[in-house]
Amino acid sequence: MLSYRHAFHAGNHADALKHLTLGLLLQRLNAKDKPYFYLDTHAGAGRYALKQRYAALHQEYAAGVLPLLDCDKLQDLVPEYFAALKAVNSLKPEQSLTADQLNFYPGSPLIAAQTMRRQDRLTLIELHSRDFELLNTLFRSDRRVHCECRDGFAALSALLPPPLKRGLVLMDPSYELKSDYQAAVKAIKQGLSRFNTGIFALWYPVLGRMQDYSRNLTQELSRLRCPLLQVELRVRAQTDVRGMCGSGLLILNYPYTLDQSLEQVMNLIYPRLAGPDGSAKLKVINPQA
Ligand code: SAM
Numbered sequence: 482m483l484s485y486r487h488a489f490h491a492g493n494h495a496d497a498l499k500h501l502t503l504g505l506l507l508q509r510l511n512a513k514d515k516p517y518f519y520l521d522t523h524a525g526a527g528r529y530a531l532k533q534r535y536a537a538l539h540q541e542y543a544a545g546v547l548p549l550l551d552c553d554k555l556q557d558l559v560p561e562y563f564a565a566l567k568a569v570n571s572l573k574p575e576q577s578l579t580a581d582q583l584n585f586y587p588g589s590p591l592i593a594a595q596t597m598r599r600q601d602r603l604t605l606i607e608l609h610s611r612d613f614e615l616l617n618t619l620f621r622s623d624r625r626v627h628c629e630c631r632d633g634f635a636a637l638s639a640l641l642p643p644p645l646k647r648g649l650v651l652m653d654p655s656y657e658l659k660s661d662y663q664a665a666v667k668a669i670k671q672g673l674s675r676f677n678t679g680i681f682a683l684w685y686p687v688l689g690r691m692q693d694y695s696r697n698l699t700q701e702l703s704r705l706r707c708p709l710l711q712v713e714l715r716v717r718a719q720t721d722v723r724g725m726c727g728s729g730l731l732i733l734n735y736p737y738t739l740d741q742s743l744e745q746v747m748n749l750i751y752p753r754l755a756g757p758d759g760s761a762k763l764k765v766i767n768p769q770a
Contacts, residue, residue, distance in 0.1 A: 491529035492542030522633030
């Protein structure tokens, strides 16, 4: 049985990095009129109340999205992220969003739905029955969206290739089970064999050395001989013990110039999110052909 609830962590530093990257990826896909497909294999509930129950308990968003709100340069670089933040808090695009007004945080499905166009299609997968119910209710009236309660790893071979020829797969497991690392690699291999032009973005945590698997994951994906970009933010130094000190994304078939935009984003978020012993990485592991 799954016990992880993303609501406890909504809007934290890992969400900020992941969702800014997602905004940039969708920005690139929106640059062409042709429709595209978005698959969120671990979608979560879609929207999180920050000042109630779960998220209010540890207020992780206070060291994540909150210090980014007043960064005008970041808003110019990734307007998609800020548009979703404003929309979920019932603000107009031209209004500025203050800490007091930040009551809700959009999950990846809502950021995607807010950014994508009428001609695009979204499939959202979530295995936890309660989060699936919330997700399904949130998108009930959006005809572009299809939600399924099933295993997100298995969904790749079931749903790819998509009917639309362009697309992005976001894989954001909770890694509640150690087997999730292997399952992610296997699913991405299968996904690429069915949809070799698709963009695949895999999120991973950086944990204490005794539990961390991020280096192995990176090595395994680098062997797939596919263009691969890595972005990682550690908000504090890695220790030997438990606990997440940072996170990253491995992006296969990354769009042209994404690395340049991510560099600008990292320069802006690093001083706002990382402590004195933090670190950041942006690396082209396999270049584009
Ligand atoms: N992508 C979401 C976002 O950015 O807003 C957050 C997703 S959260 C990190 C991971 C989600 O995966 C949780 O809601 C969890 O219930 C769900 N989950 C765990 N194992 C799963 C599986 N095998 N298939 C699909 N969903 C799963």
